Amino acid sequence: MILIGVNRSPYTRRVAIVLEHYGMPYQMRDLTGFANWEEVKVSNPLGRIPALILDDGEALVDSAAIVDHLDEVYGRDRALMPPSGADRRAVQRLASLMMGACDKGLHAAYERNHHPPEKVHLPWINECTMRMKNALKAVDAVAEPDQFLLLGRLTHADITAFIAERLARVGLGVDTETEMPRLRALTKRLAELPAFAKTEP
Ligand SMILES: N[C@@H](CCC(=O)N[C@@H](CS)C(=O)NCC(=O)O)C(=O)O
Structure with missing residues (x-):
C-alpha cells in the first residue's frame, strides 16, 4: 500500500x-x-x-x-474500533469529537496561512481555536491517569486525541500542558508507543 x-x-x-x-x-x-x-x-x-x-x-x-x-x-x-453497541458508540463519539477538533484547528490555521495579512479575520481564528480547545477540554475531563481513554485498551479515541492535541500544541501554540493537563499526560505516554514514535514527523 x-x-x-x-x-x-x-x-x-x-x-x-x-x-x-x-x-x-x-x-x-x-x-x-x-x-x-x-x-x-x-x-x-x-x-x-x-x-x-x-x-x-x-x-x-x-x-x-x-x-x-x-x-x-x-x-x-x-480492531481499534469496537464492532458494535455502546462501546462502539463511545469510541465513535470521542473520535468524531477529536476529528472535528482537527477540522476547527485547520480552519484557524488556513485563515492565518492562506489569506493575505490584511484579509485575515482574527475573530474567526479565535472562534475556531476556542471550539477546538473546548472539545479537547471535554476529553481532558474524562482522561484518567495512566489509562487509555476508553475500554482499558488503545482505541481510535486515543489516536484521534493524540493527533488533535498535537495540532493544537504544535500547530496553534495552545498551552495544552496547562489547559488540558490530563490529556497532555496521555499524549506523552502514547508518544512512547512504537506506532506513535515511528510516525513522528
Ligand atoms: N476529512 C479529511 C480532511 C483531510 C484534510 O483536510 N487534509 C489537509 C491536510 S492536513 C489537506 O490536504 N488540505 C488541503 C486542502 O484542504 O485543500 C480527512 O479526514 O482525511
Missing part, C-alpha cells in the same frame, strides 16, 4: 499510526495538497491528504474511510 501524505498532517498521521499498529506494510509518498496538487489530485480530486492506494491500485480517500477499511481488513473483533 502507498500512503500519500505527510505525518505533520494530523489526518495522515492518524492513518500512519493505524497502519503501524496493525503491522500492515506500506510506503509513504510525501506529498501535500497545496505543494503537490497535480500529483495528489490523481488519487483524490479534492487534492487533500491522506489518500491510501491499495495494492490493486484502488485509491481510498478521507482518513475516517481509510481507517474503517483498515479495521475491516485487520478484523472487526480486534
Whole structure:
C-alpha cells in the first residue's frame, strides 16, 4: 500500500499510526495538497491528504474511510474500533469529537496561512481555536491517569486525541500542558508507543 501524505498532517498521521499498529506494510509518498496538487489530485480530486492506494491500485480517500477499511481488513473483533453497541458508540463519539477538533484547528490555521495579512479575520481564528480547545477540554475531563481513554485498551479515541492535541500544541501554540493537563499526560505516554514514535514527523 502507498500512503500519500505527510505525518505533520494530523489526518495522515492518524492513518500512519493505524497502519503501524496493525503491522500492515506500506510506503509513504510525501506529498501535500497545496505543494503537490497535480500529483495528489490523481488519487483524490479534492487534492487533500491522506489518500491510501491499495495494492490493486484502488485509491481510498478521507482518513475516517481509510481507517474503517483498515479495521475491516485487520478484523472487526480486534480492531481499534469496537464492532458494535455502546462501546462502539463511545469510541465513535470521542473520535468524531477529536476529528472535528482537527477540522476547527485547520480552519484557524488556513485563515492565518492562506489569506493575505490584511484579509485575515482574527475573530474567526479565535472562534475556531476556542471550539477546538473546548472539545479537547471535554476529553481532558474524562482522561484518567495512566489509562487509555476508553475500554482499558488503545482505541481510535486515543489516536484521534493524540493527533488533535498535537495540532493544537504544535500547530496553534495552545498551552495544552496547562489547559488540558490530563490529556497532555496521555499524549506523552502514547508518544512512547512504537506506532506513535515511528510516525513522528
Ligand atoms: N476529512 C479529511 C480532511 C483531510 C484534510 O483536510 N487534509 C489537509 C491536510 S492536513 C489537506 O490536504 N488540505 C488541503 C486542502 O484542504 O485543500 C480527512 O479526514 O482525511
